[in-house]
Amino acid sequence: MDDLLLIIGGPQGSGLETSAIVLTRAFGEKGYNVVADREYHSNIRGRHSYTHMRISVDERYSLAFPVDLFVGMSVESVFTHFMDISENGYFVVDTAFLEQRIDRIVSMEPSVKRRLRKQMQELGVGDRVEDILRFLENRGVNTIKLSYVGYLRMLAKKYDISPRRISRYMSGIAIAVVAALTGIDLESVVDGLRARLSGREELVEHNRYLIERVMDYIQGSYGSPLKLDPPKKLKNEVLVVTGNEAVAIGKILGGLRVQTYYPITPAADESLYLEEKMLLKANSKNLGGIVVFQTEDEIAAITAAIGAALAGARASTTTSGPGFSLMVEGFGWAGINEVPIVVTYYQRGGPSTGMPTRGAQSDLFFALYAGHGEFARIVLSSGDHMEALIDAVDAFNFAERFQVPVIHLLDKFIANSTATVPIPDLSKIRIERGSIVEGGVDYKRFSKDSIVSPRAKLGSNSIMWYTGDEHDEYGHISEDPVNRIEMYEKRIRKMELIDREIPDAKKAVLYGDKNPNIVLIGWGYTKCPAIDAIRKLEDKYSIAYLHIKLLAPLPSSLIRGILREDRILIGVEHSYEVQIASLIRMKSGIHIPHLVAKYTGRPIYENELVDAVERIVENKEKRVVLSYGE
DSSP states (O other): OOEEEEEEEEETTSSHHHHHHHHHHHHHHTTOEEEEEEEOOSSSSSSEEEEEEEEESSOOOSOOSSEEEEEESSHHHHHHHGGGEEEEEEEEEEGGGTTOBGGGOTTSOHHHHHHHHHHHHHHTOOSBHHHHHHHHHHTTOEEEEEOHHHHHHHHHHHHTOOHHHHGGGHHHHHHHHHHHHHTOOHHHHHHHHHHHTTTOHHHHHHHHHHHHHHHHHHHHHHOOTTOOOOOSSOOSOEEEEEHHHHHHHHHHHTTOOEEEEOOOTTTHHHHHHHHHTOEEEETTEEEEEOEEEEOSSHHHHHHHHHHHHHTTOOEEEEEEHHHHHHHHHHHHHHHHTTOOOEEEEEEOBOSTTOBTTSOOOTTHHHHHHOSSSOOOOEEEEOSSHHHHHHHHHHHHHHHHHHTOOEEEEEEHHHHTEEEEEEOOOGGGOOOOOOOBOOOOTTOOTTOTTSSSOOBOOTTSSOOOOOOSSOBOTTSOBOOOHHHHHHHHHHHHTHHHHHHHHSOGGGTEEEEEOSSOSEEEEEOGGGHHHHHHHHHHHTTTSOEEEEEEOEEESOOHHHHHTTOOTTSEEEEEESSSSOHHHHHHHHHHOOOOOEEEEEOSSSOOOHHHHHHHHHHHHHHOOSEEEEOOOO
16 A cells, blocks of 8 residues: 555543654654644543554655554544454554543543434444444445453553553553554664653653554564555655754754744644754754743733844744734734744634644735734745744744744644655755844944845944834834834835845745636645645646745735636635735635535545535535544
8 A cells, every 4th residue: 555544542641742753763764755634632631532644655744534553542542443444454452441432531522422323323332442343344344353451461460660650651552553454663763752851761661562462463464465666766765853843944944043922732842942052053063042932921921032133143932823813912022123023923823822732814904914004024934844943044044134023824734734845955045044133333223225124233332222112214203204104114014025136936835737617715724735635636627736935925926827717716714704815805806605614623634625525516505514533
């Protein structure tokens, strides 16, 4: 097989993330393309969570259903996902689950329990796990009953591990099952363990013992029926990173020196990663350090970043929707003072606290227009892990080159997914700091002689004033109407300059047919399912996907050249409104008549997007709402 989809489901805190990272490393080492999404509740432990993975011989960007393999680490996961398995797939459960009933699951939300119980009744399925397995077997699914407890007891006896600690090794069983059924060798798995458990060799040894025993049993009894074909393109080296880590690496390569944050999901992991890398080294030489500063709140986070930027440091802050709500006043202050800061903004389900651990793209207009008054800003989005890394560098370059605040707009889907990424070509990464001068006695920080004024650092041989009020060239407060027009227009005209000078390739990219009859339009993570979907449909339709990266200023002229009226135009987004369609109509006059929306907090899957496009093209549907996924 050339493409494998799998789910490992279990309680929050049971090592699902470890399973995904170890397996991603093991398959990545062999040259396979891997993407893994983590879906989890916002509590600390106990509630049902799962890792959804795709392992393929060539590049695939998104996830899909049904899956070829399911490994259930809890009773709740079995009932939640039993309809997600494909015919001839493999469904693995603990023998201890067999007599468990859905009504006895105390962790499951009552509404979910009612919905699943109704579905089971309609299918004629009883309320026990044993009934689920019998139903699946009648549909052609292969079931495997494995004594998880038996293997954990074997491990505990071998290494004298206490009952309190033994449950931590549950993820090793899931890793072993996947490795055995797919034919990945033990040493590749152990390499993944060593990378994940760096410096804890005792844990590596324990897990190796457990995994080897489970693999021996599975392969001896079932073989490796899900073995993948060799990868189409062997890669010498790859990064295995989450989206948060990709952004952090990009910031390091881009010259970050100060990062501020207040902890919030799903943004905090980026700063935690940077805290581990605060002292930069290469070839045993110290290259300097990064100040990572956890502030008392988001207001302090953005103002601290502004202060660092004024002093000449490359500075950023990172947050999500509720945090950016608090940052808006500081963001406006940066706008009127032309401060080159970067706000890395990870979207999640809103409004208010919303769904802290679920994704969305519904903050587009908030990012575009946050703050009262009008001022220049750049809003840059990323569609995958490699883009996130490169765009993190570009965000700093654009901020300093044009002296504007930049929002790097991402989402939970990228932040919390793990992927294999090619090593970036470091020779192509450039740091562009823009106009930095020494200043002097008569230094005009906001000189009207050019749209982008010469910038001197605080602490240099210059006197300068910064205030939230309108000001003259020196920074002195001024309400003179002539000065107001000149300063206001100077700031706003930066948007025209930005639109002229940023290359088209960094504004938008067309994937697929270069002269298509059908065009999907989106931004951010939508790129991943859209590219996979058009590949599925290209034998049937002339189809392409327009991936918009620069959202402010929107490249209207570039978009007009692609979105012609004689083409079927379909806007795709993780929001109710599909805001990208509204933005394009507002800025370019182009009406996008067909919309595909998803707002459950789960990502758009390849299979449901393919189905949505076919419904629009064949049945002329105007709006399709997607809802697959738990």
